[in-house]
Amino acid sequence: MNLDWPTVLPLIFMGVMGLALLAYVVLDGYDLGVGLLLSFADDEEKDLMVSSIGPFWDANETWLVLGIGVLLIAFPRAHGLVLSALYLPVAVMLLGLILRGVSFDFRVKARAARKAMWNRLFAFGSLAAAAAQGWMLGSYLTVFDDTLLAHLFALLIAVTLPTSYAMLGAGWLIMKTEGALRDKAVRWARIVLWPMGAALVAISLATPLVSPNVFEKWFALPQFIGLLPIPVACAAAFFAIFLATGRPQVVQAGYGWVVFVSTVLVFVLSFLGLAYSIYPYIVIDRLTVWQAASAHESLVVIFVGVAITLPAIVLYTVYMYRVFWGKAGALSYMPEE
Amino acid sequence: MDTLMLSRLQFAANIAFHILFPTINIALCWFLLYFRLRHGAAKGTAAARHWEEAYYLWTKVFALSFALGVVSGITMSFQFGTNWPGYMERVGNIAGPLLGYEVLTAFFLEATFLGIMLFGRGRVSERVHLLATLMVALGTTLSAFWILSLNSWMQTPAGFEVVDGRYHARDWLAILFNPSFPYRLAHKLLASALTASFLVAGLSAWQLLRGTDNGGSRLALRTGVVGAAIAIPLQIVAGDMHGLNTLQHQPAKIAAIEAIWQTEKAAPLTLVGWPDEAARRTHFALQVPGLASLILAHDPDAELQGLNEFPDAHPPVAPVFWGFRIMVGMGLLMLAVAWWSAWTLWRGRREISAGRLALSRTQLRLLAAMTFAGWIATLAGWIVTEVGRQPFLVYGQLRTAELVARHPPGMVLSTLIAYLATYVFLLAAYVLVLMYMAEHPAMPTAQTPQSPKAAEPVGGPA
Numbered sequence A: 001m002n003l004d005w006p007t008v009l010p011l012i013f014m015g016v017m018g019l020a021l022l023a024y025v026v027l028d029g030y031d032l033g034v035g036l037l038l039s040f041a042d043d044e045e046k047d048l049m050v051s052s053i054g055p056f057w058d059a060n061e062t063w064l065v066l067g068i069g070v071l072l073i074a075f076p077r078a079h080g081l082v083l084s085a086l087y088l089p090v091a092v093m094l095l096g097l098i099l100r101g102v103s104f105d106f107r108v109k110a111r112a113a114r115k116a117m118w119n120r121l122f123a124f125g126s127l128a129a130a131a132a133q134g135w136m137l138g139s140y141l142t143v144f145d146d147t148l149l150a151h152l153f154a155l156l157i158a159v160t161l162p163t164s165y166a167m168l169g170a171g172w173l174i175m176k177t178e179g180a181l182r183d184k185a186v187r188w189a190r191i192v193l194w195p196m197g198a199a200l201v202a203i204s205l206a207t208p209l210v211s212p213n214v215f216e217k218w219f220a221l222p223q224f225i226g227l228l229p230i231p232v233a234c235a236a237a238f239f240a241i242f243l244a245t246g247r248p249q250v251v252q253a254g255y256g257w258v259v260f261v262s263t264v265l266v267f268v269l270s271f272l273g274l275a276y277s278i279y280p281y282i283v284i285d286r287l288t289v290w291q292a293a294s295a296h297e298s299l300v301v302i303f304v305g306v307a308i309t310l311p312a313i314v315l316y317t318v319y320m321y322r323v324f325w326g327k328a329g330a331l332s333y334m335p336e337e
Numbered sequence B: 001m002d003t004l005m006l007s008r009l010q011f012a013a014n015i016a017f018h019i020l021f022p023t024i025n026i027a028l029c030w031f032l033l034y035f036r037l038r039h040g041a042a043k044g045t046a047a048a049r050h051w052e053e054a055y056y057l058w059t060k061v062f063a064l065s066f067a068l069g070v071v072s073g074i075t076m077s078f079q080f081g082t083n084w085p086g087y088m089e090r091v092g093n094i095a096g097p098l099l100g101y102e103v104l105t106a107f108f109l110e111a112t113f114l115g116i117m118l119f120g121r122g123r124v125s126e127r128v129h130l131l132a133t134l135m136v137a138l139g140t141t142l143s144a145f146w147i148l149s150l151n152s153w154m155q156t157p158a159g160f161e162v163v164d165g166r167y168h169a170r171d172w173l174a175i176l177f178n179p180s181f182p183y184r185l186a187h188k189l190l191a192s193a194l195t196a197s198f199l200v201a202g203l204s205a206w207q208l209l210r211g212t213d214n215g216g217s218r219l220a221l222r223t224g225v226v227g228a229a230i231a232i233p234l235q236i237v238a239g240d241m242h243g244l245n246t247l248q249h250q251p252a253k254i255a256a257i258e259a260i261w262q263t264e265k266a267a268p269l270t271l272v273g274w275p276d277e278a279a280r281r282t283h284f285a286l287q288v289p290g291l292a293s294l295i296l297a298h299d300p301d302a303e304l305q306g307l308n309e310f311p312d313a314h315p316p317v318a319p320v321f322w323g324f325r326i327m328v329g330m331g332l333l334m335l336a337v338a339w340w341s342a343w344t345l346w347r348g349r350r351e352i353s354a355g356r357l358a359l360s361r362t363q364l365r366l367l368a369a370m371t372f373a374g375w376i377a378t379l380a381g382w383i384v385t386e387v388g389r390q391p392f393l394v395y396g397q398l399r400t401a402e403l404v405a406r407h408p409p410g411m412v413l414s415t416l417i418a419y420l421a422t423y424v425f426l427l428a429a430y431v432l433v434l435m436y437m438a439e440h441p442a443m444p445t446a447q448t449p450q451s452p453k454a455a456e457p458v459g460g461p462a
Ligand code: HDD
Pocket: A058, A061, A062, A065, B015, B018, B019, B021, B022, B023, B025, B026, B066, B069, B070, B071, B072, B073, B074, B075, B076, B077, B106, B107, B108, B110, B111, B139, B140, B141, B143, B144, B147, B148, B188
């Protein structure tokens, strides 16, 4: 491979897109997860749960806009191909995100009698968005195959992916809350642990089965040995969640964050594995990164913007998390007096 | 209906819904900044608490509108790929970077600082909080800058070259500041200022009429009226200049706006009428001779091109014709209402300092009735702009019909219905909740808006 700018830039953008989508899945993952869990809490807990994600959810969703934005900016051909193939699940996801995002605000501004309805819409929207994202992932991994098997696979991921969001949500609540709600969150994490594991195993097995190329990449020596740390670390993270949620004293001793961090680790590792499988394609076995890329001059223009703004975005995002660090309290538009 | 028509309707429904909320937010955020600054300046006096009350209510409105703007905006960013894949394939090299800069410079800025602006007042210093508010205001305005640049480029494309059917950028400055962009940006920002001003004034007038006002309502009402009175003449001038610019670059659109069927000298201005495209004439036309030539060419005898010059390349006449009249009609109505109210306030300034209101109930009713006038004018304006660009997507370059995704019509119809149902429901909920909040403007102290318990009313009856 010739390492000149026109070859490298598309790869950089692939990386930026991957990181944006990873950031999205982790960040919006926990607030979607909180939405999924909302129905299982009582009224007072619901308010606290929503407060815990209040300042963050909007910025979290912006990572999705960036991920899709980079797909559109840097890989216009793949953008059209992927999104028109995923037409219906995308619409379901969007409707879910709409209902969820607005319920968040309506539930505390509408008259009290309507609050229960907005709570339900919030949970329903979160579920619809999460399941639709699962469907999209499944359908993407089987290269939009129109066979029964492929649809069943997409369905499987649609049903199980929400559990991993619920795990993130539960992990978030364990960190941000105390007392009875935290205990509940530990129980929720325990319940979704196994379905989440099943989803991850299914996703990992599917890609090599769908594409012989991917199979080659993973199961030939010596790569296989080099790659072994990925599944092993995944299993270790999984075990850490298992331990932390099984022993109340771990959470009480202040190690509740283990659940969230381990789940994030699982996400990151799965992402790395997936990236390795797919490279250098953007649509598996159909379109490579370079075939899909837009004109070099346009990539340069936007690269300058990314190089300047992305570090700034990361900085002020970190700042915002520091401002709202610690246990969640009730949210207010006014300073507490 | 075919897939093309359905996809167009879906796009129009989505963007029309989306634009309602940015239009409010772009300017409302600057209003909030103003309320905060006045609050700071009035520290220690009774007025301080009233500015705070105004800030509190309008922050709630802002938060709600922002949520609606964000979620409908996310829908927008997927629309290109799901329904118009050809668009990005052909002009992605130009549209992509513009959209990209919007995400990178504007969306993250506003979305991140919004959290601090809304919920951070107890956690950061006053100065940092003001700065966060300023960042959100800058973010929304920047966002308008980028997206309007793209939209203007689609109207008056410049700075590009075509290689193998794909559009490549040749001169980014020419693309960014394409010929219609300055007009469109100015016109849109003013539209936003007007929409927010009438919303603030109208809802406050409603509070006064219902007797649910607090000290903040009067201050907000005055701010809204003064804002509207300043912005409306500027808007009319900007609109006129925008029209002249359009005549230069898109004469077919102007011919449709004025329903000029045949090229003619000393063209009359049609005030109202019924354009009939099949018969190619306007029934029941009420006309002023020579006025169209006078307005558009600043010469009563000038020749104006008619629709006959653009066979197969002019927009449908009726929506453009009516959209324009609704927008201009709204603008004139705004002028009358804003200036009358502002004049009354000016004359009654002594009464006001003595604690009276100065405005009559009729004026309050008028203002309340105009609460959403900005929305109507804005939507009508966009219909003129966007329908007036048809049958092209990129004016003179690419036709809408070439770029549509070939989905089965039934599938597009199903999503269209789902979106429409959601939007109607949300719009009704939004208006009702706005009214509810206006009728319960209590300013909680210890308790919070995100809290389940009733707020402690301090700023008037809850
Ligand atoms: C003149 C103004 C204007 C226009 C014509 C549009 N927008 Fe917009 N948009 C805004 C002004 C705006 C804004 C004021 O900046 C918003 C409203 C609330 C917000 O978050 O930013 C916004 C939000 C917003 C968001 C959510 C940002 C976030 O997550 O914070 C997206 C993805 C888009 N828009 C995308 C679009 C697309 C693809 C459009 C057209 C095709 C479009 N907008 C038209």
